[in-house]
Amino acid sequence: MKSTLTPAEQTNQAHWDEVAPIHIEAYEEVALLKAGGIALDEIELHEVGDVTGKTLLHLQCHIGTDTLSWARQGAIVTGVDFSAASIAAARQLAQETGLDATFIEAGVYDLPNVLEGQFDIVYTSRGVLCWLRDLDEWARIIAHFLKPGGLFYIMESHPMWNTFEETESGELKPLYSYFHTAEPVRWEADGDYADDTYTHEVASYEWTWSLSDILNALLKAGLRLESFNEYDRLFFKLFPGMMPCIERWYHYPQYGGKLPWIFTLTARKQ
Ligand SMILES: C[S@@+](CC[C@H](N)C(=O)[O-])C[C@H]1O[C@@H](n2cnc3c(N)ncnc32)[C@H](O)[C@@H]1O
Structure with a gap:
C-alpha cells in the first residue's frame, strides 16, 4: 500500500528516524524496562485502569x-509508528x-x-x-479502531505551551499563536528533548492544536468524553528554567503549582 505522507510528514519521518537511535541511548525508560520496571506514570495507570487481558493499540x-x-x-x-528506525528499536527492546x-x-x-480489527483501548501520549x-x-481513525464501549486515552502536554518561549530573564512570554494554522511551523537544528547534547540534523514540522480542536475532533468522531484532567508537571524539560520534581518529571519552580502543564482525557466509543 502506497503511503499518503505529505512532504512535511516525510521530513518528520526522516527526523524521527534520525533521533530513534539517540533516544535508545538517552531514554531512562529503556533501562527501567530492561530492569523489569515500567515507564508509565501513576496518573495514566490510575486513569486507564486495569488492562489485564485487554487489547491496546498505541498510536x-x-x-x-x-x-x-x-x-x-x-x-x-x-x-x-511511521519511523522505521523507531519500530526497529521497539522490536529489539521487546526481544531484550x-x-x-x-x-x-x-x-x-x-x-x-x-491494520484490521478493533481494540479495547486506543492509547497515545507524550x-x-x-x-x-x-x-x-x-x-475518526481512533473511533474506527475502538470496539463499541472501548476506551480512548491521551496524556499530552498542555497546548498552551506551544505559545510560549522563555526569555533571557527567565520569564515565559507568549510569542506564537495558540490557535491552529493550516501551515505547520518548521524547526531547524533544534536541540533534543531527551539528550541536550544532541542537535537535530533533519528539520521538523509541527502543527498547533488548541484544546477545543482536540475535544471537538473526538466529539465529532462520536466518542463520549468521560474525563478531562490537568496537572502541574511535565514529562520533559521544555524550558531551561524547568527543574526535576518527581522522577522523570519537571515543573517550573517560579510558577510552582499555578499552571497546567499536561492534560489527560478519557473518551468512550458508544
Ligand atoms: C515524541 S514521540 C512519541 C512519544 C512516545 N510516547 C515516547 O515518549 O517515546 C512522537 C512519535 O510520533 C511519531 N509520528 C509522528 N508523526 C506520525 C504519523 N503521522 N504517523 C505515525 N507516527 C508518527 C514519530 O515517529 C515519533 O516516534
Missing part, C-alpha cells in the same frame, strides 16, 4: 517504551525484555489500510499531537 509509539510497559501490565499490545508486542510501521492516516496534520481524521 505513535516511538521506540516502544510505553507500549512494552502496557504489555508488562498485562495488555495485549500493538504499537504503531522478553515482552510480547506487535509493532507496525505505518503513518497514523494510513493505518486503516494496513508529544504526539503536534505531528498530526488533521485532527478530525485522527479522531
Whole structure:
C-alpha cells in the first residue's frame, strides 16, 4: 500500500528516524524496562485502569517504551509508528525484555489500510499531537479502531505551551499563536528533548492544536468524553528554567503549582 505522507510528514519521518537511535541511548525508560520496571506514570495507570487481558493499540509509539510497559501490565499490545528506525528499536527492546508486542510501521492516516480489527483501548501520549496534520481524521481513525464501549486515552502536554518561549530573564512570554494554522511551523537544528547534547540534523514540522480542536475532533468522531484532567508537571524539560520534581518529571519552580502543564482525557466509543 502506497503511503499518503505529505512532504512535511516525510521530513518528520526522516527526523524521527534520525533521533530513534539517540533516544535508545538517552531514554531512562529503556533501562527501567530492561530492569523489569515500567515507564508509565501513576496518573495514566490510575486513569486507564486495569488492562489485564485487554487489547491496546498505541498510536505513535516511538521506540516502544510505553507500549512494552502496557504489555508488562498485562495488555495485549500493538504499537504503531511511521519511523522505521523507531519500530526497529521497539522490536529489539521487546526481544531484550522478553515482552510480547506487535509493532507496525505505518503513518497514523494510513493505518486503516494496513491494520484490521478493533481494540479495547486506543492509547497515545507524550508529544504526539503536534505531528498530526488533521485532527478530525485522527479522531475518526481512533473511533474506527475502538470496539463499541472501548476506551480512548491521551496524556499530552498542555497546548498552551506551544505559545510560549522563555526569555533571557527567565520569564515565559507568549510569542506564537495558540490557535491552529493550516501551515505547520518548521524547526531547524533544534536541540533534543531527551539528550541536550544532541542537535537535530533533519528539520521538523509541527502543527498547533488548541484544546477545543482536540475535544471537538473526538466529539465529532462520536466518542463520549468521560474525563478531562490537568496537572502541574511535565514529562520533559521544555524550558531551561524547568527543574526535576518527581522522577522523570519537571515543573517550573517560579510558577510552582499555578499552571497546567499536561492534560489527560478519557473518551468512550458508544
Ligand atoms: C515524541 S514521540 C512519541 C512519544 C512516545 N510516547 C515516547 O515518549 O517515546 C512522537 C512519535 O510520533 C511519531 N509520528 C509522528 N508523526 C506520525 C504519523 N503521522 N504517523 C505515525 N507516527 C508518527 C514519530 O515517529 C515519533 O516516534
